[in-house]
Amino acid sequence: MEHKSFLEKLQSSDDRTKTRWVIGASAVATALVVAVWLSYFNSIVGQNPAAASAAAADTGRDFSFSKTARDGAAFLYQSIVGKIGAIGNAITKPREYMVKP
Numbered sequence: 001m002e003h004k005s006f007l008e009k010l011q012s013s014d015d016r017t018k019t020r021w022v023i024g025a026s027a028v029a030t031a032l033v034v035a036v037w038l039s040y041f042n043s044i045v046g047q048n049p050a051a052a053s054a055a056a057a058d059t060g061r062d063f064s065f066s067k068t069a070r071d072g073a074a075f076l077y078q079s080i081v082g083k084i085g086a087i088g089n090a091i092t093k094p095r096e097y098m099v100k101p
Contacts, residue, residue, distance in 0.1 A: 010021060
């Protein structure tokens, strides 16, 4: 009676079985990566209750999607304008070349 390992059985199986194992293993690996990413993202974005209540007290209302989207768009706009300005300054500033004999 011959004893084959799982990998040897898989190697000798037909292509349909191999394809099923590859798809299944890929799905499990993808689900694991997504679960780890979501838990990491949740820990970063997780809201501090004290900070949330202080911010709500400052504005006099709770956070809303539209306010968050508006603030995010304003931040992105300022960032893009700042980067374009920096590129413009780099292009238009006088060039100094150090020539060493």
